[in-house]
Amino acid sequence: MKAAAAFSLDICPKSPASQVTEATESSEAAGKGLRRALSVAALGASLLFAGHAAAQQVFAAASMKDALDDLSASYAKETGKKPVLVYGASSTLARQIEKGAPADVFISADQDWMDYAQKHDLIDLSTRRNLLGNELVLVAPATTTGDVDLKTGADLAAKLDSVPNGKLAMGDPAHVPAGLYGKAALEKLGVWSKVQGKVAAADNVRNALLLVARGEAPYGIVYKTDANAEKRVRIAGTFPASSHAPIVYPVALTKQANRADADPFYKFLQTPTAQATFQRFGFSRP
Numbered sequence: 001m002k003a004a005a006a007f008s009l010d011i012c013p014k015s016p017a018s019q020v021t022e023a024t025e026s027s028e029a030a031g032k033g034l035r036r037a038l039s040v041a042a043l044g045a046s047l048l049f050a051g052h053a054a055a056q057q058v059f060a061a062a063s064m065k066d067a068l069d070d071l072s073a074s075y076a077k078e079t080g081k082k083p084v085l086v087y088g089a090s091s092t093l094a095r096q097i098e099k100g101a102p103a104d105v106f107i108s109a110d111q112d113w114m115d116y117a118q119k120h121d122l123i124d125l126s127t128r129r130n131l132l133g134n135e136l137v138l139v140a141p142a143t144t145t146g147d148v149d150l151k152t153g154a155d156l157a158a159k160l161d162s163v164p165n166g167k168l169a170m171g172d173p174a175h176v177p178a179g180l181y182g183k184a185a186l187e188k189l190g191v192w193s194k195v196q197g198k199v200a201a202a203d204n205v206r207n208a209l210l211l212v213a214r215g216e217a218p219y220g221i222v223y224k225t226d227a228n229a230e231k232r233v234r235i236a237g238t239f240p241a242s243s244h245a246p247i248v249y250p251v252a253l254t255k256q257a258n259r260a261d262a263d264p265f266y267k268f269l270q271t272p273t274a275q276a277t278f279q280r281f282g283f284s285r286p
Contacts, residue, residue, distance in 0.1 A: 058107070063109055067225070094108065105253060118252075131269060132283040136223060138221055159218070166198060170183075171204060182221035184245065185243040223247070228281065
C-alpha cells in the first residue's frame with residue numbers, strides 16, 4: 001500500500017511557505033524566491049507523507065481551493081472520508097507526482113500539464129475527463145477605480161508606468177497555467193513586449209492574486225474564480241476568450257491510485273451536485 005498523509009498542504013496564500021516576495025523586487029528575484037519556497041514546501045510534503053495511512057490524495061490546481069475545500073467538507077460529511085487536498089501550480093504538482101508523491105487524483109488548470117502527466121505514464125488515460133472551465137481576468141485592488149479595455153493595443157503598459165514600481169502580478173509565464181494563458185492573451189493583444197519587464201512572476205495564481213490584494217501590485221492576471229474569492233480585489237477587465245486557448249481543467253486518476261478510495265471521490269466531482277458547487281464559485285462547464 002502506498003504511503004500517504006492525513007493533512008492538507010495548501011500551497012496557497014495562507015501558507016507561509018508560499019508567500020511571495022514584495023512586488024518592489026524584480027520579477028526575476030521574486031520568481032526565484034517563490035521557487036525556493038515552493039520547493040521547501042513540496043519537499044516537506046514528500047517527507048511528511050511517508051509512513052501514514054490515508055484517504056484519497058487529491059493534487060489540484062491552486063485556483064480550485066475554495067470550491068474544492070467546500071466539496072471536500074460535503075463529501076466528508078456524507079461518507080465519513082475526508083480527502084487530503086494538496087494545492088499548487090499544476091506544473092509543480094505534475095512534477096511532484098512524477099517524483100513519486102502519493103497522489104490518487106490529479107486536477108490540472110490546463111491541458112498541457114495533464115498531457116505531461118499522460119506522456120510520462122503517470123495517469124490512467126481511461127479516467128481523463130474535462131472537468132471545468134474558467135475565464136481570465138485582470139484584477140486591481142478593490143480600493144481603486146477605473147477599468148482597462150482589454151483589446152488590441154490596450155494601454156496596460158501606460159497604466160503600469162503611472163504607478164511607482166508598477167508591477168503586473170501573474171503566474172510565472174514559463175510554466176504556471178494562468179501565466180501561460182496570460183502571456184498568450186497579452187501577445188494576442190500586442191502588449192506583451194511592453195509589459196514583459198514589469199511582470200512579478202508568482203509560483204501559482206493565488207500568490208499572484210495575493211500581491212494585488214495586498215496592494216503590492218496595481219494589476220494582476222488571474223482566473224475569474226480567484227477574483228470572486230478575494231474581497232480585496234476587483235475585476236478591472238476580462239480578457240476576450242479569443243485571446244487565449246480555452247481554459248479547461250482536466251481530471252484523472254493516477255496510475256498509483258488506491259482505486260477503492262479514489263474512485264468514489266473522482267466520480268463525486270462529476271456529479272450534478274458537485275458541478276453546481278463549482279458553478280457557484282464561478283467555474284463553468286468545459
